Amino acid sequence: MPIQSFQPPVRTLLGPGPAEVHPRVLAAMSRPTIGHLDPAFVQMMDELKTLLQYAFMTENGMTMAVSAPGSAGMEACFTNLVEPGNKVIICDNGVFAGRMRENVERVGGTAIMVKDDWGRPIDPNKLNETLKANPDTQLVAFVHAETSTGALSDARTLIEIAHEFGALTIVDAVTSAGGSELRVDEWEIDAIYSGSQKCLSSAAGLSPLSMNNLAMERISKRRSKVPSWFLDVNLVTAYWHGGKRRSYHHTAPINNLYGLHEALVMLHQEGLENSWARHRQHHLALKAGLEAMNLRFLVEEPYRLPQLNAIIVPEGIDEAMVRQRLLNEYSIEIGAGLGDLSGKIWRIGLMGYSSNEKNVLFVLTALDEILGSMKAPILKGLAVEAAAAAYS
Amino acid sequence: MPIQSFQPPVRTLLGPGPAEVHPRVLAAMSRPTIGHLDPAFVQMMDELKTLLQYAFMTENGMTMAVSAPGSAGMEACFTNLVEPGNKVIICDNGVFAGRMRENVERVGGTAIMVKDDWGRPIDPNKLNETLKANPDTQLVAFVHAETSTGALSDARTLIEIAHEFGALTIVDAVTSAGGSELRVDEWEIDAIYSGSQKCLSSAAGLSPLSMNNLAMERISKRRSKVPSWFLDVNLVTAYWHGGKRRSYHHTAPINNLYGLHEALVMLHQEGLENSWARHRQHHLALKAGLEAMNLRFLVEEPYRLPQLNAIIVPEGIDEAMVRQRLLNEYSIEIGAGLGDLSGKIWRIGLMGYSSNEKNVLFVLTALDEILGSMKAPILKGLAVEAAAAAYS
Numbered sequence: 001m002p003i004q005s006f007q008p009p010v011r012t013l014l015g016p017g018p019a020e021v022h023p024r025v026l027a028a029m030s031r032p033t034i035g036h037l038d039p040a041f042v043q044m045m046d047e048l049k050t051l052l053q054y055a056f057m058t059e060n061g062m063t064m065a066v067s068a069p070g071s072a073g074m075e076a077c078f079t080n081l082v083e084p085g086n087k088v089i090i091c092d093n094g095v096f097a098g099r100m101r102e103n104v105e106r107v108g109g110t111a112i113m114v115k116d117d118w119g120r121p122i123d124p125n126k127l128n129e130t131l132k133a134n135p136d137t138q139l140v141a142f143v144h145a146e147t148s149t150g151a152l153s154d155a156r157t158l159i160e161i162a163h164e165f166g167a168l169t170i171v172d173a174v175t176s177a178g179g180s181e182l183r184v185d186e187w188e189i190d191a192i193y194s195g196s197q198k199c200l201s202s203a204a205g206l207s208p209l210s211m212n213n214l215a216m217e218r219i220s221k222r223r224s225k226v227p228s229w230f231l232d233v234n235l236v237t238a239y240w241h242g243g244k245r246r247s248y249h250h251t252a253p254i255n256n257l258y259g260l261h262e263a264l265v266m267l268h269q270e271g272l273e274n275s276w277a278r279h280r281q282h283h284l285a286l287k288a289g290l291e292a293m294n295l296r297f298l299v300e301e302p303y304r305l306p307q308l309n310a311i312i313v314p315e316g317i318d319e320a321m322v323r324q325r326l327l328n329e330y331s332i333e334i335g336a337g338l339g340d341l342s343g344k345i346w347r348i349g350l351m352g353y354s355s356n357e358k359n360v361l362f363v364l365t366a367l368d369e370i371l372g373s374m375k376a377p378i379l380k381g382l383a384v385e386a387a388a389a390a391y392s
Numbered sequence: 393m394p395i396q397s398f399q400p401p402v403r404t405l406l407g408p409g410p411a412e413v414h415p416r417v418l419a420a421m422s423r424p425t426i427g428h429l430d431p432a433f434v435q436m437m438d439e440l441k442t443l444l445q446y447a448f449m450t451e452n453g454m455t456m457a458v459s460a461p462g463s464a465g466m467e468a469c470f471t472n473l474v475e476p477g478n479k480v481i482i483c484d485n486g487v488f489a490g491r492m493r494e495n496v497e498r499v500g501g502t503a504i505m506v507k508d509d510w511g512r513p514i515d516p517n518k519l520n521e522t523l524k525a526n527p528d529t530q531l532v533a534f535v536h537a538e539t540s541t542g543a544l545s546d547a548r549t550l551i552e553i554a555h556e557f558g559a560l561t562i563v564d565a566v567t568s569a570g571g572s573e574l575r576v577d578e579w580e581i582d583a584i585y586s587g588s589q590k591c592l593s594s595a596a597g598l599s600p601l602s603m604n605n606l607a608m609e610r611i612s613k614r615r616s617k618v619p620s621w622f623l624d625v626n627l628v629t630a631y632w633h634g635g636k637r638r639s640y641h642h643t644a645p646i647n648n649l650y651g652l653h654e655a656l657v658m659l660h661q662e663g664l665e666n667s668w669a670r671h672r673q674h675h676l677a678l679k680a681g682l683e684a685m686n687l688r689f690l691v692e693e694p695y696r697l698p699q700l701n702a703i704i705v706p707e708g709i710d711e712a713m714v715r716q717r718l719l720n721e722y723s724i725e726i727g728a729g730l731g732d733l734s735g736k737i738w739r740i741g742l743m744g745y746s747s748n749e750k751n752v753l754f755v756l757t758a759l760d761e762i763l764g765s766m767k768a769p770i771l772k773g774l775a776v777e778a779a780a781a782a783y784s
Contacts, residue, residue: 003439003442003443003657003660003661004657005416005420005653005654005657006420006423006436006439006650006653006654006657007423008423008424008425008426008430008432008433008436008650009426009430009432010424011424011425011426011427011430013425013426013427015427017643018425018427018428018643018646019425020424020425021424021425021647024397026421026422026423026424026425026647027422028397028398029418029421029422029647030418030419030421030422031398031399031400031418032400032402032403032412032413032418033400033405033410033412033413033418033589033595033596034400034401034403034405034725035403035405035407035410035725036410036596038400038401038403038719038725039719040400040401041400044398044400047395047398050395051395067460067461067464067597068459068460068464068622068645069459069642069643069644069645070642070643071621071622071641071642071643072459072460072464072622072642074622075620075621075622079620099621102621103621105617106617106618106619106620106621107619195643197425197643197646203425203645203646203647203648204425204428204643204644204645204646204647205459205597205644205645205646205647205648225497225498226498227471227498227499227619227620228467228471228498228619228620229463229467229491229494229495229498230460230463230464230466230467248730249463250461250462250463250464251409251410251461251462251463251587251589251596251597252461252596252597253461253595253596253597253645253648254410254589254595254596254597255413255418255421255595255596255597255648255651256595256597256645256647256648258398258400259647261397261398262397262398265395265396265397265398268395269395327430327431333426333427333430338640
């Protein structure tokens with residue numbers, strides 16, 4: 001194996017994440033490293049906290065970025081909030097509910113799964129019934145925007161129901177934050193985590209996390225220590241929010257945090273609502289193009305995520321071959337289906353910096369060419385014009 | 393609070409880590425993001441594995457980088473290898489043994505601490521005695537190079553003793569890898585973790601990890617699931633080492649891995665033994681300068697780490713003021729003492745790219761000026777010449 005520097009190809013990233021990273025963010029990541037206790041770095045962390053509060057629409061004091069990817073943000077929520085013997089209801093409409101279940105069971109909790117079909121939003125009535133049958137439930141957890149299917153659930157309603165029964169809520173906002181309406185304080189979300197590499201459009205490796213006072217009180221009343229030292233929020237907050245008396249917990253991913261800071265400065269400059277609107281605008285153009293080709297969405301219109309478009313693979317088409325040709329001939333990445341949807345859908349992400357007109361027109365052109373050459377049952381040559389019309 | 397891009401100051405990083413990051417590594421981190429399942433990325437990961445095997449001197453198939461800082465690498469070792477009820481001996485000669493204890497106890501193990509004075513290496517005889525008294529010990533854990541004190545322990549001997557009693561070993565090489573002799577296969581280390589931001593001189597946020605077959609077998613025979621889903625090596629290896637059938641586990645910190653890859657390419661180009669020798673060379677020059685000033689080391693010469701120099705604060709000197717003046721007047725970061733050594737020592741790191749002649753001469757000049765102006769009991773004006781002589 002030759003030992004040499006790695007020069008990645010330049011891709012158009014339209015998969016389920018990572019999204020493309022803006023040159024300003026890449027430049028920020030390559031600024032000189034300073035110490036994680038440097039006064040300048042500590043000030044940057046304070047700003048980053050403020051920016052994350054902005055992105056989450058929260059005033060939660062406990063708002064920070066976990067020094068690891070979204071999966072670790074998920075684990076931070078469960079490992080801190082679940083104690084052995086706790087009952088946790090998990091609304092299951094995609095891949096990530098299964099991961100939540102693993103998180104609950106590995107720390108000794110009992111997971112109660114409330115199933116909905118993949119591609120459907122979570123049914124609030126089923127949650128309500130399950131809570132009636134299990135009034136001793138401590139936590140309700142669900143995915144706001146399911147990356148595996150492209151379905152958006154009604155977080156506000158689900159939280160209201162959970163709270164009626166006195167359960168706290170854990171919300172997975174990995175794919176929603178920055179791309180879909182999300183109001184942590186107004187909706188009274190108790191614990192929420194996201195990922196840096198999707199609609200926030202920073203580099204992968206960080207997980208924004210926020211918890212309200214109810215969640216923090218629950219944690220402070222634990223009878224047992226948090227099983228993870230690395231993710232124990234009591235310890236991590238002493239570093240993130242210790243003011244001038246910050247105590248060392250672990251070495252923060254300094255340069256990666258520079259990048260997230262810059263990505264959030266850009267989000268603030270654009271405006272959060274404008275970012276939601278931009279994601280919707282480019283989704284509508286993509287939709288116009290795909291429908292003009294006669295391709296169909298997995299998810300019904302009212303629940304469709306603008307940032308994750310699950311498209312049904314036409315009859316007789318080798319979906320993997322299409323993705324491979326997109327990559328080889330156009331250097332475009334799109335996503336495959338997961339689990340039961342494997343081979344049945346493509347996932348076209350329009351997340352963060354990837355959500356732009358150039359990318360929409362490019363992927364439609366490429367799909368039109370490739371599917372046309374594979375004799376797919378599509379209407380060829382109409383997609384780009386339809387999308388362009390949607391923009392005008 | 394103004395919302396604007398963060399421009400870090402340019403520091404000379406001579407603390408206990410992070411070390412300075414070479415411009416080549418910073419440039420690598422700012423290359424375009426690609427997907428974590430992209431064939432080009434997968435090939436980069438294979439190369440990274442080979443480079444990590446080189447840095448650790450191992451052929452362990454299970455060699456990878458945990459997608460989080462060294463603390464998570466530590467936790468990966470304990471959470472996978474310790475089951476409830478297991479007995480773990482922890483050799484304690486500094487801060488990080490306490491963290492190991494937390495790791496053991498939080499997953500239900502029993503920690504037996506073998507104490508040595510801070511600043512001393514671990515005493516193999518005490519380990520031997522403790523194992524005799526506890527022959528049912530499953531694991532022995534220790535820090536190879538104690539970052540909090542600057543003491544190097546004899547890993548090979550400690551491992552031999554552990555193995556005589558049938559215990560596996562977990563070795564913390566956060567500060568040693570790349571800076572001090574470290575031979576994972578020859579010394580028969582069972583599980584080892586390090587950090588990206590010290591002598592490997594990449595950005596913070598990754599933890600190189602390696603386990604031999606004995607450790608992997610132990611994990612495969614667990615009666616209970618690993619408490620952490622994120623750090624479960626059975627799952628992580630399916631992504632890192634799954635060949636063409638890699639299964640998605642979590643989104644890897646893509647750009648940070650570019651950086652680690654580049655840092656390891658540079659280590660390979662320099663040669664591992666040459667890197668050890670370089671760390672020693674600059675340490676000897678620093679030592680010549682410090683001793684010419686009449687400053688003393690905490691650690692006795694045979695056990696002194698070249699990459700972490702613990703210096704005793706002279707009588708009557710406000711150590712925090714010295715660090716603050718180094719930062720404000722020279723933009724130099726050095727470290728404070730931790731725990732019992734707080735206020736008593738400074739820690740001057742010469743790690744990775746920070747270990748060079750320019751930095752040695754600069755910090756000696758700055759210390760000479762500042763301590764001289766504070767009327768410290770030093771011999772002023774001799775340090776730089778003594779260090780320069782050591783280089784010639």
